[in-house]
Amino acid sequence: MTVFTVDQRDYAARAEAVAEEFTDDAYTWEGSVPWENLQRLAEKDLYCPSISEEYGGQGRSDLAALLLIEAVGRACPDTGWFTYMQSMVGPRAIDLFGSEAVKSEYLPAVTAGESFVSIAISEPQAGSDVNNMSTTVTEEDGTLVCNGEKTWVGGVPFGDAAVTWVRFPEGLGSVVIPYDDDGVEIEEVYTNMAGYAQTRFSINDVVIPDDHVLTRGKDAFKRQLISLNWERLGSSALTVAWAATALDRALAYASEREQFEQKLDEFQGIEWKIAEMYRNVETAASLIYGCAAGAQGHEEPPSRLRTSTAKLHCSQIAEEVVSEAVQVVGARAYQQGHPLEYLYRFARSRRIAAGTDEMQLNTIARALKADGLPAVSER
Numbered sequence: 001m002t003v004f005t006v007d008q009r010d011y012a013a014r015a016e017a018v019a020e021e022f023t024d025d026a027y028t029w030e031g032s033v034p035w036e037n038l039q040r041l042a043e044k045d046l047y048c049p050s051i052s053e054e055y056g057g058q059g060r061s062d063l064a065a066l067l068l069i070e071a072v073g074r075a076c077p078d079t080g081w082f083t084y085m086q087s088m089v090g091p092r093a094i095d096l097f098g099s100e101a102v103k104s105e106y107l108p109a110v111t112a113g114e115s116f117v118s119i120a121i122s123e124p125q126a127g128s129d130v131n132n133m134s135t136t137v138t139e140e141d142g143t144l145v146c147n148g149e150k151t152w153v154g155g156v157p158f159g160d161a162a163v164t165w166v167r168f169p170e171g172l173g174s175v176v177i178p179y180d181d182d183g184v185e186i187e188e189v190y191t192n193m194a195g196y197a198q199t200r201f202s203i204n205d206v207v208i209p210d211d212h213v214l215t216r217g218k219d220a221f222k223r224q225l226i227s228l229n230w231e232r233l234g235s236s237a238l239t240v241a242w243a244a245t246a247l248d249r250a251l252a253y254a255s256e257r258e259q260f261e262q263k264l265d266e267f268q269g270i271e272w273k274i275a276e277m278y279r280n281v282e283t284a285a286s287l288i289y290g291c292a293a294g295a296q297g298h299e300e301p302p303s304r305l306r307t308s309t310a311k312l313h314c315s316q317i318a319e320e321v322v323s324e325a326v327q328v329v330g331a332r333a334y335q336q337g338h339p340l341e342y343l344y345r346f347a348r349s350r351r352i353a354a355g356t357d358e359m360q361l362n363t364i365a366r367a368l369k370a371d372g373l374p375a376v377s378e379r
């Protein structure tokens with residue numbers, strides 16, 4: 001933690017203190033929203049830290065958001081997920097790219113912990129292949145009109161709107177679409193392994209006011225991709241938090257459970273498992289914060305090479321560490337209702353969401369081929 005400033009450490013300590021309050025109800029949320037926790041974070045001036053102050057955020061750095069996500073995610077995995085989604089994903093795009101009107105309409109309720117804004121990118125025929133998306137915004141008599149279909153979108157049942165990636169005549173861009181528009185039709189609601197809804201909805205002749213356009217034009221897609229770099233670090237902080245909490249549980253259990261007349265943590269085989277779990281958590285955290293430390297908001301974002309490496313590594317070690325924690329605890333951890341059983345299901349999602357492992361590998365390979373290895377002076 002010495003790499004952080006005093007202010008950042010103080011912020012992380014405040015986040016940990018408030019997150020501690022969430023532990024009693026942790027692992028009870030499966031599929032629902034811990035609104036009271038989000039509101040408690042907002043009351044304590046912790047929630048959505050990198051969103052502008054005038055819309056209820058704190059105007060802090062994106063690094064603060066990573067610290068918050070990790071602190072909250074360790075105490076309560078679900079509150080951590082909502083903290084990540086609202087600090088680093090949809091609302092952040094509105095704050096970065098939106099008009100005053102759209103920011104005023106959506107951000108104050110989000111930053112108060114009273115509303116949710118989704119991100120809608122995936123389509124039935126365009127998952128990893130985002131460029132293949134067919135949701136369009138066309139101009140008809142000077143009016144922008146959106147048509148298409150989005151799928152796997154999180155937060156629709158309790159959200160107000162989606163930051164929606166679309167195709168304009170000149171290329172990809174993004175707009176904000178409210179769910180209460182008559183042209184938005186819910187087609188299918190799936191329930192994922194962690195119990196949350198993921199929704200497929202169609203967009204039928206939805207009129208997009210000019211001030212609901214977030215990005216459009218020559219550099220629109222590039223700007224969106226840059227903001228994804230921070231989102232990927234947010235996902236990484238969340239998965240490291242889950243891995244850390246799994247390790248914590250394994251440590252506690254192994255220090256109490258006895259077999260063959262000794263504590264589990266006295267067997268060298270278990271000690272080595274725990275040491276390996278820690279090695280994974282620590283290397284993953286170093287990747288995230290090392291990557292974030294050199295970046296400055298949207299102007300100097302973290303590099304695609306390092307963010308993809310962090311996202312890939314953190315998603316994979318989370319699955320591995322949680323699985324090893326299940327192994328240390330044994331049959332108890334495999335039962336429905338056990339925190340590790342839930343974490344195991346929840347953690348699996350991050351190797352697919354926000355860009356699959358394979359897409360991160362593609363990005364890493366492309367960045368290395370294009371730019372070579374970063375120099376020592378770029379570390």
Ligand SMILES: Cc1cc2nc3c(=O)[nH]c(=O)nc-3n(C[C@H](O)[C@H](O)[C@H](O)COP(=O)(O)OP(=O)(O)OC[C@H]3O[C@@H](n4cnc5c(N)ncnc54)[C@H](O)[C@@H]3O)c2cc1C
Binds near residue numbers: 122151153357362
């Ligand atoms: C929990 C969860 C939450 C999500 N939330 C949202 C959300 O809120 N909003 C949203 O828009 N989407 C969301 N998604 C969707 C997610 O973004 C997509 O699932 C993801 O982009 C992959 O698309 P796909 O599932 O269609 O898989 P596909 O793209 O069909 O890929 C299937 C498999 O093939 C691999 N593959 C594909 N192309 C290549 C290639 N070129 N080289 C090597 N391997 C390849 C993939 O990596 C994957 O393993 C969520 C997904 C999950 C699991």
